[in-house]
Amino acid sequence: MDIGTTPSVWDESLPDAVEIIEVGPRDGFQILPEFIDTSLKIRVIESLIKAGVQRIEVTSFVHPKAVPQMRDADELAETVRRNGCQCFAMVPNLIGAERALEAGVEMLNLVVSASETHNQSNVRRSIDDSLSSFEAVFGLAEGAGVPVRASIATVFGCPFEGDVPIDNVLRVGHKLVEMGCVELNLCDTTGMANPRQVAHVARWVLNEFSQNGTLATSIAMHFHNTRGAGMANLLSAMQNGITSFETSFGGLGGCPFAPGAAGNVCTEDAVHMLHDMDVATGIDLPRLLNVVQQAEQALDMTFPGQVIKAGRSCELHPLPRRT
Numbered sequence: 001m002d003i004g005t006t007p008s009v010w011d012e013s014l015p016d017a018v019e020i021i022e023v024g025p026r027d028g029f030q031i032l033p034e035f036i037d038t039s040l041k042i043r044v045i046e047s048l049i050k051a052g053v054q055r056i057e058v059t060s061f062v063h064p065k066a067v068p069q070m071r072d073a074d075e076l077a078e079t080v081r082r083n084g085c086q087c088f089a090m091v092p093n094l095i096g097a098e099r100a101l102e103a104g105v106e107m108l109n110l111v112v113s114a115s116e117t118h119n120q121s122n123v124r125r126s127i128d129d130s131l132s133s134f135e136a137v138f139g140l141a142e143g144a145g146v147p148v149r150a151s152i153a154t155v156f157g158c159p160f161e162g163d164v165p166i167d168n169v170l171r172v173g174h175k176l177v178e179m180g181c182v183e184l185n186l187c188d189t190t191g192m193a194n195p196r197q198v199a200h201v202a203r204w205v206l207n208e209f210s211q212n213g214t215l216a217t218s219i220a221m222h223f224h225n226t227r228g229a230g231m232a233n234l235l236s237a238m239q240n241g242i243t244s245f246e247t248s249f250g251g252l253g254g255c256p257f258a259p260g261a262a263g264n265v266c267t268e269d270a271v272h273m274l275h276d277m278d279v280a281t282g283i284d285l286p287r288l289l290n291v292v293q294q295a296e297q298a299l300d301m302t303f304p305g306q307v308i309k310a311g312r313s314c315e316l317h318p319l320p321r322r323t
Helices: 009-013 023-032 038-052 073-079 095-101 114-122 125-143 168-180 194-209 230-241 268-278 287-301
Strands: 021-023 053-058 086-092 107-113 148-153 183-187 218-220 245-246
Touching: 009 268, 021 194, 023 038, 023 053, 023 073, 038 053, 038 073, 038 287, 053 245, 073 095, 095 107, 095 125, 095 183, 095 245, 107 114, 107 125, 107 168, 114 125, 114 148, 114 194, 125 168, 148 168, 148 218, 168 194, 183 194, 183 245, 194 230, 218 230, 245 268, 268 287
Parallel strands: 021 053, 021 245, 053 086, 086 107, 107 148, 148 183, 183 218, 218 245
Antiparallel strands: none
C-alpha cells in the first residue's frame, strides 16, 4: 500500500476543507519601503481572486502618515474588481471605518491587542480605550449592513510582556462578540507560538464561544513564521478544530510594531501542504504560483516562500544520465 494513502489516526483530526484568507495586499505590502503603484496592487489582488481566493484583506484605512504604503486605500477599494470575492479592510477607528464604507468595503477588520504594552505601542491606547472606541464603529457598520470582524494581536505572546494569559484573550473576545463581532481572528503577531500552545488556545476559544454546539462567532487564526513554526502551528490549529487561516502570498509581511516579527505563513506553501494532505482550499495552486512569480518579477524582489523556489512535490524530475 502507498504510504501516502495509508489510513491513519491523524486523518480523523483533519477537516475536509479549510478557508484561506489572503492578507498579503495589506499585511504583506504595508512594510515594504518603496510605495507600490496602485495599479500593480490591483493587478495582484485581481489575479489572486482569479486563482480562487474567496476572501482578501485588500488594504488598511489608516492615516497615510502612519503607514504610507496604504495611502491609496480609497482608490484601491473603489477600483478593484471583486468577482464574488469578499474584500475587507483594516480600520483603526471611526474615521477609517467611514472611509472604508464610502469606498465600498464589504467587511471591516478592527485590531486590538491582548497585551496592554503592545496595544499602547501599536495604537497608543489602553485595551479598554480601544474597545470603547469600537462601539461607534460597530454602530456605523450595523447601519450600513456591513459585518465587522476583529483581529486580536499578541494572543500567543507579547514581545514586551512575554506570555499572555488566556483570560486576557477571552475577555477581549467576549467584549468584541457582545458588540456584534462576526469573527475573531487570533494572531501570533510576534511568531512566538508553538503547536502545543496553539492546540490549548484553540480548544479554549472554541469551547468558550460555543453554546449547544453552535459558535457565537467564527474563529480564524493568523500565524507568523518568524521562528520557523508557522506551518506546524497551522497544522496544530486544524487538528483542534480551526478551519479558517490568514496567510500572505510569498510569505510577505510582519508587524511593524513587533520587533523582528517579519514573515507571515506563506499562502502558496500552506495551500501546497493542505492539498498534499487532501484538505481542500478551493484555490488553484498552479495559478496561484504564477501570480506569485509575476509579483516577484514586478517588485524585483525574492519572496521568502519555499514552494515558489522548489516547485510542487508532484513535479518529478528525470533520472540523471550516468556517464
